Amino acid sequence: MRLLTTKQIDWTFKTVSTGQFTHGFHQYPARMHPEIAKRVIEKYATDPKSVILDPFMGSGGVLVESMLHGNNSIGIDLNPFAVLISKVKTTKIDSKKLQKIFEEIMNVSVNDYKNKTKFNNHPEKIDLAFWYPTDPIKKLPILKHHIMKIKNNDLRNFFLICFSLTVRRTSFQKNSVYKIYRMKPEVRTDFNPDTFKKFSEICQKNIQNMDYFSSKMDSNAKAYTILGDSRDIHNQFSKIPNEVLENGKAHLVVTSPPYGDHGTTVAYGQFSKHLGLWIDLKEKDELLSVDSKGLGGKKIINHHTLDSDTLTTVLKKVKKKDLLYTKKTSLSNRADDVFAFFYDLDLCLEQLSQSLKKGKSHLCFVVANRTVRREKILTDKILIELSKKYDFKYLETIHRDIVNKAMAVKNAPENISNYSNETMNKESIVLFKF
Numbered sequence: 001m002r003l004l005t006t007k008q009i010d011w012t013f014k015t016v017s018t019g020q021f022t023h024g025f026h027q028y029p030a031r032m033h034p035e036i037a038k039r040v041i042e043k044y045a046t047d048p049k050s051v052i053l054d055p056f057m058g059s060g061g062v063l064v065e066s067m068l069h070g071n072n073s074i075g076i077d078l079n080p081f082a083v084l085i086s087k088v089k090t091t092k093i094d095s096k097k098l099q100k101i102f103e104e105i106m107n108v109s110v111n112d113y114k115n116k117t118k119f120n121n122h123p124e125k126i127d128l129a130f131w132y133p134t135d136p137i138k139k140l141p142i143l144k145h146h147i148m149k150i151k152n153n154d155l156r157n158f159f160l161i162c163f164s165l166t167v168r169r170t171s172f173q174k175n176s177v178y179k180i181y182r183m184k185p186e187v188r189t190d191f192n193p194d195t196f197k198k199f200s201e202i203c204q205k206n207i208q209n210m211d212y213f214s215s216k217m218d219s220n221a222k223a224y225t226i227l228g229d230s231r232d233i234h235n236q237f238s239k240i241p242n243e244v245l246e247n248g249k250a251h252l253v254v255t256s257p258p259y260g261d262h263g264t265t266v267a268y269g270q271f272s273k274h275l276g277l278w279i280d281l282k283e284k285d286e287l288l289s290v291d292s293k294g295l296g297g298k299k300i301i302n303h304h305t306l307d308s309d310t311l312t313t314v315l316k317k318v319k320k321k322d323l324l325y326t327k328k329t330s331l332s333n334r335a336d337d338v339f340a341f342f343y344d345l346d347l348c349l350e351q352l353s354q355s356l357k358k359g360k361s362h363l364c365f366v367v368a369n370r371t372v373r374r375e376k377i378l379t380d381k382i383l384i385e386l387s388k389k390y391d392f393k394y395l396e397t398i399h400r401d402i403v404n405k406a407m408a409v410k411n412a413p414e415n416i417s418n419y420s421n422e423t424m425n426k427e428s429i430v431l432f433k434f
């Protein structure tokens, strides 16, 4: 049989669901298609002892696929809400237990509603009447009260994630947009969600998928989810038990970094804020600082140039256009924003080179090119150029069309239709050997 090369294989996955196993437990911006992780893991993690690392874990799809393949994995993210989703998606729980608790929550909640019992546990910072119709305003606090009473952490977290998705789905938040954005008045008038019904549907689907996930797991592979910054992977690895890593090193990186700074691309913090507040995430400071602490969140003063000619050239063009904007706003120095992002990404690459077993490792980055001041930022090319000095040997780039992805571009301040769509509906899978 003739083996197909990576380029001859279809990477659009048009017919493959993104919600299989625990993948669809909760919405998260710019999720990686699980099939990409699956293929890369199957190709490069041939040793069951290989440890897989996702330094920008998001909602943990790479960790789920690593578990299914029988490999230990480590995920790092500075968003505590993402860490919670990932933890729930990678913690096996007996579905019968979940079903029993689900029925108990529903029984007591329906009773409380009938008896007009009130709980004052909604987040203070959120204007309920502005964001929710009457039904969820009455019922969400009841559900929350009963979920919070569950003593076992894993069980409580599972239902908190179902609750969080219910919060989003019953709110006036526009579903296809990741920034905080209210539905138009005419849509709001016709929006009458049934909160208990929504919660039940989400729980039933997630319990079923947990059952399927558990039935397909035939190893004891573990996933370690870490709340932390990937500009300091060394410190994050110190939180992992010694026996997991080979002399402190992992073997395969599978990841999709942010597109750019969170403020002007995908605002993961904005997406997570209301939900994290509703479920009383204890890492509140971290939750509220996701967008300022993410890659590119802080301007770099007195910097040197990075080792990428492509980046240097495009920065000059953006800077020239910046000068035409005399009005000073937070968006007047776009060249500085772009530089800050790549400066931080470069720090992560250096950290990765120190965290992987040399001669035995591979890296896979899923990135999208974007436009700033109508200039194309070729992230895939810049990544290849930056990686040279860390001895990552470039293998190949696979260009894939994205089908069905809620787009960052809809939120971008420079929403140039057609041009932006053309660039953002494609992504590049860049592969290296180390």
Ligand SMILES: C[S@@+](CC[C@H](N)C(=O)[O-])C[C@H]1O[C@@H](n2cnc3c(N)ncnc32)[C@H](O)[C@@H]1O
Pocket: 028, 029, 030, 031, 032, 033, 055, 056, 057, 058, 059, 060, 061, 062, 076, 077, 078, 079, 082, 228, 229, 230, 231, 255, 256, 257, 258, 259, 268, 290, 293, 294, 295
């Ligand atoms: C494109 S998303 C990852 C999505 C993920 N592959 C999934 O399928 O859900 C990028 C993630 O990087 C995280 N992030 C940004 N800067 C970070 C940093 N310095 N350290 C760790 N995580 C960071 C963001 O919080 C976000 O969750």
